[in-house]
Amino acid sequence: MLEFFLERANYWAIIGLMMIGLYITFASNNFIKRLVGISLFQTSVCLFYVTLGKIAGGTAPILYGPDAVEHGGGHAGEAVHHAVAVPGGHAMGNISAPVELVNIYSNPLPHVLMLTAIVVGVATLSVGLALIVRIREAYGTIEGDEVRAIDLETALAQETELDAQLGEAGA
Structure with missing residues (x-):
């Protein structure tokens, strides 16, 4: 208690x-x-x-380490855009796919x-x-x-x- x-x-x-x-x-x-x-x-x-x-263990929301290299090639200002398939068979460009981050970031x-x-x-x-x-x-x-x-x-x-x-x- x-x-x-x-x-x-x-x-x-x-x-x-x-x-x-x-x-x-x-x-x-x-x-x-x-x-x-x-x-x-x-x-x-x-x-x-x-x-x-x-967030406990979270850092400032600035990409660094593996997150920066994997998502944007070290340029945190560049957005990563992927073609995402949607139901119905159409592909939509310029939509960010869900990103898996290694580090924990505070909101x-x-x-x-x-x-x-x-x-x-x-x-x-x-x-x-x-x-x-x-x-x-x-x-x-x-x-x-x-x-x-x-x-x-x-x-x-x-x-x-x-x-x-x-x-x-x-x-």
């Missing part, structure tokens, strides 16, 4: 980071702390996807997608911080409860002023 948990320690760490990030996001009234929680949650999602793409797609997610996350964080600066300039605070209280006071004052103007116009 202990071995089961130790083999999946990275997943437990990711789940812990996710829960911490969600807790910070929902429990805090401070806008900057909320952004930190969202960033922590996003980081844990990126770690999760990168973990899914890693690069999750890593590439997470690089994009990191860039989007940093951009979103910077926009959020810029909005917090504007909120601080407008309200004098970055606490959610205080901002709501100021908004409520302002709305009530505007409603009272509007009622007074309508009462004067009707008289």
